[in-house]
Amino acid sequence: MTTLKVTYFDFTGSRGEEVRLALALTGQSFDDHRITRDAFAAMKPDLPYGALPVLEVEGHGIFAQTNAILRLIGRMHGLYPEDPFAAARHDAVMDAVEDLRHRISPTMRISDPAARATARQQLARDYLTPWGQFIERQIGDGPFIGGATIGVADLKLFMADRWISSGALDDIPVDLFDDCPRLKALATGVGAHPAIQAWLAS
Numbered sequence: 302m303t304t305l306k307v308t309y310f311d312f313t314g315s316r317g318e319e320v321r322l323a324l325a326l327t328g329q330s331f332d333d334h335r336i337t338r339d340a341f342a343a344m345k346p347d348l349p350y351g352a353l354p355v356l357e358v359e360g361h362g363i364f365a366q367t368n369a370i371l372r373l374i375g376r377m378h379g380l381y382p383e384d385p386f387a388a389a390r391h392d393a394v395m396d397a398v399e400d401l402r403h404r405i406s407p408t409m410r411i412s413d414p415a416a417r418a419t420a421r422q423q424l425a426r427d428y429l430t431p432w433g434q435f436i437e438r439q440i441g442d443g444p445f446i447g448g449a450t451i452g453v454a455d456l457k458l459f460m461a462d463r464w465i466s467s468g469a470l471d472d473i474p475v476d477l478f479d480d481c482p483r484l485k486a487l488a489t490g491v492g493a494h495p496a497i498q499a500w501l502a503s
């Protein structure tokens with residue numbers, strides 16, 4: 302069996318966890334390589350794009366950019382549509398989650414609590430709430446974007462919902478997506494998948 306190695310920081314969130322969840326869905330074992338910030342600084346110049354996660358596939362080298370990695374895994378394991386038009390819709394959802402990250406991440410660098418609260422309240426009202434409604438329109442009858450079939454794009458929405466609803470982000474309401482029943486049902490469906498449950502319990 303091909304040896305796979307995921308390198309990411311030692312926490313259960315964000316892009317690295319998306320890749321781990323995708324591999325967990327495939328049932329393939331992989332080397333879950335978790336590194337410190339210092340180790341990252343040392344390897345950064347040699348990484349394809351100077352960032353994590355990366356996926357190393359025996360005989361094929363190192364792959365970067367989370368959505369590209371997810372599509373690679375998805376194509377090889379039936380977790381990504383073969384139809385190019387369906388694939389484009391899944392791609393758009395995946396990119397939308399990256400858009401959301403790029404909007405939230407700068408608020409994590411605001412050190413003044415009052416200024417951060419103001420920025421996040423504005424973000425929640427003007428960006429995250431409409432974002433949830435845009436996503437809602439992409440889901441259809443669900444529970445997943447592809448109907449009954451789970452895919453890598455669903456993992457991105459699961460992680461986005463988990464980030465918001467976990468309370469990890471002060472001043473962003475944990476119930477922000479409660480008006481998005483399709484998104485919530487999708488997240489519940491991903492969380493209930495046996496392979497995901499097994500991974501989260503490990």
Ligand SMILES: N[C@@H](CCC(=O)N[C@@H](CS)C(=O)NCC(=O)O)C(=O)O
Pocket residue numbers: 315316317351352353354365366367368
């Ligand atoms: N577009 C890249 C972004 C990767 C990225 O920014 N990764 C973060 C961790 S989630 C990182 O490596 N941060 C450290 C740094 O850039 O110095 C992707 O989707 O993989």
